[in-house]
Amino acid sequence: MRQKEKASFLTGILAASIVIGAFSGVEAADTIKIGEINHHKRMAAFTIPYKNGVELALAQINGAGGVLGKPLEFIFRDDQGKPGEAIKIAEELMTRDNAVMLTGTIFSNVGLAISSYAGEKKHLYLAGEPLADSLVWAKGNKYTFRLRCSTYMQAAMLAEQAAKSPAVKYATIAPNYAYGKDAVAAFKKALTALRPDVEFVTEQWPALFKIDAGAEVQAIERAKPDAIYNVTFGGDLAKFVREGTTRGLFEGRTVYGLLTGEPEYIDPLKDEAPVGWIVTGYPWYGFKDGANKEFVDAYMAKYKSHPGMGSLVGYMVTQSIAAGITAAGSTDTEALVAAFEGLKVSSPVGEITYRKLDHQSTMGAFIGKVALKDGAGVMVDWEYKNGADYLPSDAEVKKMRPASK
Amino acid sequence: MTEVLKVKNLSKSFGGIHAVVNLSFSVAEGELLALIGPNGAGKTTCFNMLMGQLKPTSGNVFLHDENLSGLPPRKIWRKGVGRTFQITATYQSMTVVENVQMALISHHRRCFSILPFAHQLYRDEAMELLQLVGMEAQSERACAILAYGDLKRLELAIALCHEPTLLLMDEPTAGMAPRERIELMQLTSDIVRDRRISVLFTEHDMDVVFAHSHRIMVLNRGELIANGSVESIRNDAKVQEVYLGGGTLFKNDEEQTYA
């Protein structure tokens, strides 16, 4: 009997080896491949607009002759939202699929895992969506770049707005994990720098996607703040807004909402969108002309639906990669890293620069006020804020970044 | 004669029900003592107290003048008390000989040893014991496919592993064919005679009881109503009444107990 078990053990291993073998035959197609890792299934509401954005840019780039004379190709892979899985896929993309660099992920923790992997194995990683400050600062490395305006930058933009109001007593509510904590810490730091007189009367930390909205609203109400800073998003945001509106929490109070204005988050709220909140987001409906308008039009023509924040990120990631490879003149990692440092990319939101100092791009964010239009939440009186204006001083950044990297 | 087991004023009540009341008796060296009584007389409760599965409400149990009260079953076993079960308890996933080896491993206190192969340990001793109970031919069979009578023999072999001075057998022949009963009890009495082991057993089959016990105790409603030689019990009026009155004349009612 034992023999048979051995035999089947071997069968399993053999099956594994055969599959591995079958997969290791690499065909030599003449494209430049980019490895894209994302939580396509777990965060489908975000990855679908994002993927559309990537594909729109690819169509335009390849229509114009590709990069270095070759078509650009993205290989999309699903990591199930697990950092460990993402690293395995990264390895596969780089070594078996011959990808020249890595990009992708929404979750900061997966982004950090890939960044650490990229640093160790010396592959280039361009993070599109992950917002964690540490990605380019405390845990930054030579091989990691980030496109999006980080948690710190967006919180600083909101704090600037908040500083203009007379409110002094603030309540905060943020999901109880790293992103939420970063976002609250950044807001507090930026706001107290501008307005030393403000005080934070309560901090609420619902577990991510497990908010007990009624209780949170009661707890905030009890502290009687003048204004509220919100970091919740997704289903948590919807529940918080509904309970808060029902119970009158937002009456006579200004709420500052991080990311709340992004179509991915505000669209599901429909006519219950929290009117009057000051939020960061993406007002795709508000562009009259220029590069922003062109992008939105091209997107809507191709997909018959409006773009989300992710669409813009996907589009700009692809543009950045094309620009980087073109500038490097090769797909060699070291050449790419050199090209990305200080790389200037013209994008729908204007020209952005990948700073040599910390590899953070200067992409900014839109900030505006929520209003209702045709039964849906929109941002009005919005402004685009350049990311370069909301970064800490160079000296501070240098201090945060690990010296050796 | 030396007394191996001494039970003093043992009582057990469950809520208001007195299952065993003030029971005192002793077992002498080499003695085969039967404990009988109608259903619900308290035999199993008594056994469970002797083996440590139940804590007595009051009273004590002494083995060679050592108080066993309050000890868990495994410690009582270590003092030299072996047992077999009314419904057989063996290790289904092991072979016959491994079942015996397991008990030997435990006896030599090597349960936590991780280096040797268990099936190589104490194999000869185990085979000897299997030979003793006539199971050597089946030593490599899986325990799960044994006939019931063979399981009972196996249990006996297991119970003899640590050379006990006292053997407690709860309904040793329950569920067996009449011929098998006699064989098993004959085997048991031969072994205990050769090894000077004392045996306390409960039994429903009066043929078995009268044929093999040296002395009989009768329990009714938790109380000891008779204690004496086979002949005296056979003719005891009180015992007659208990059994006749209870409607279970001296015959087996094993179907009930086995279910």
Added chain:
Amino acid sequence: MGFIVAQLLTGLANAAALFLVASGLSLIFGVTRIVNFAHGSFYMLGAFVGYSLMQVLPGFIGFWASVVLSGVIVGVIGVIVEICVLRPIYKAPELFQLVATFGVILVIQDLALMTWGPVDVLGPRAPGLKGIVRILGEPVPQYDLALIAITPFVLFGLWFLLTKTRVGILVRAATQDREMVSALGVNQAWLFTGVFFLGSALAGVGGAIQLPKGGADLLMDFNILTTIFVVVVIGGMGSLPGAYIAAVLISVLNVFGVSYLPQSTLVLMFVVMAVVLMVKPYGLLGREEVAGEHGQVGEPERPIKPAGYRGRIFVGIVIALLAAVPFLGSFATVLTTDIIIFCLFAASLQFILGLGGLNSFGHAAYFGGGAYVAALLVRSAGTPMELAFILAPLGACMAAVIIGWFCIRLTGIYFAMLTMAFAQLLWSLIYQWDKFTGGDDGLVDIWPAAWLSGTTAYFYLTLVVGVGGIVFLRHVAHSPFGYALRAARDSSRQAEATGINTKRVQWAAFAFAGALAGLAGGLFVFSKGSIFPTELEIAKSFDAIIVIFLGGVKTLSGAVVGGATLEVARDFLTRFEYWRLILGLMIIAVVILSPDGIVGSLRKYAERIGLLREMVDGEQ
């Protein structure tokens, strides 16, 4: 005062949906003994179906009709699942059904994505109940009051159904004694189906009724799963009043937790559960499990023998083949590294689950625990990699010793639930104590020492340690300790009566398995360079359980074969759009078609064609 009352009302309102879902789970478990992991999926379906219905059925009547209809529709879906997936495997070991329901979760996730799309939906407000009522000056939503009012009626309705009607009496009889009910001539299969309908319908209603307080999204299924298990276990498996009390207890505690311990909302629930189970091991109103009732059913396990001469040569060849993997390229090396690590993890669980009959649902705690020990030593104490690697299994072992001390006293499903609760407790600690553990952002840059840093070098370390660990586990299975563990499982009566301290043997085995899981965790953290709380998640524990069943729970190599198969299948399948659907169907198919698992089925097949007998003879 007003504040406290308002909080209490919020808690009671939150308890409504929780009770509905949990009572369904409890009912299903009570009667069928199936731990239905797909129950969260029924809840999610209820929310989506309810949302769709509310779009077409207007007004006050339409809203409540939608709620009831969602229950009916989800109930029917539950019946389909019961008939297609569970009915064929009622005779299989009970954990098998659990694995099948896990397959159902995956299938429903993808089907829901196909049907409703990826976007979260916000539930409509209940018509006529949109406003608030001021109680002691505090605003209380009308809908909350409606929920508070409805729940006791549901509880009463269920109570009436179960105690005053013939069907209910049969159902209750079935919870007490299944055989008796079938002996009475009741068609047990349809009774089970009926109970499944009711249980699923309750989950569906729970999903629909919470819409005005939230919405529907594709993460709801897993998000509610742990909470309802906590509720059912605290209340006592199978007890409806228990489920109600526990739902209220957890909800109210949560509400006050939000105000007074806002940072540790997750931890709180599991602490409550652990405390309740320590004091009342079978939950507040649960009844003690009858020994043997949930033992391994099906045919008994076969005796085991260490590998013979041929077997050893076989293993030698396998290891030699594995050693050649780096020649296949870097990715094959990484994939094989992952597979070996996962197989070691699964094999360590099989040691206690298979040999010991200890159904631990929280084994990931020791895998992740070991990984975190190593990572924290490197990050916080600057420990050299080699030392940290050695300390990983020790740390995991310590955790298993402590957790085992609490859990070993319980058996069966309660043991499973308490191990899960402790794993979740550890997870929530790591997740929420971010100053020390990095929280969700994990710990990164934990790379191996220079001499092991290459993919190939690390692969050989994994090969030696991982395969060594698996071989060692197999050896221990054949040692006196492994035998004692099986003895305790097969007959604790006989084991205790022959001097074996069964609880201590099981405790030691639990710790030993924890240490080897920690070893796998140590290998994992340095191979990935990082560690995140996801490695301690319930899903990780389930992964290990699933592969053991896929491979064959009553075999020694089941975990290894199942682990390798699942990892390869998953690596292959995730390239497809709807891979969860395929994987889910695959798991269900294996469970139904070969309930002995891969190894068990191959063994039987080999016996049928005579191959095995030949080999046994050849060995002698």
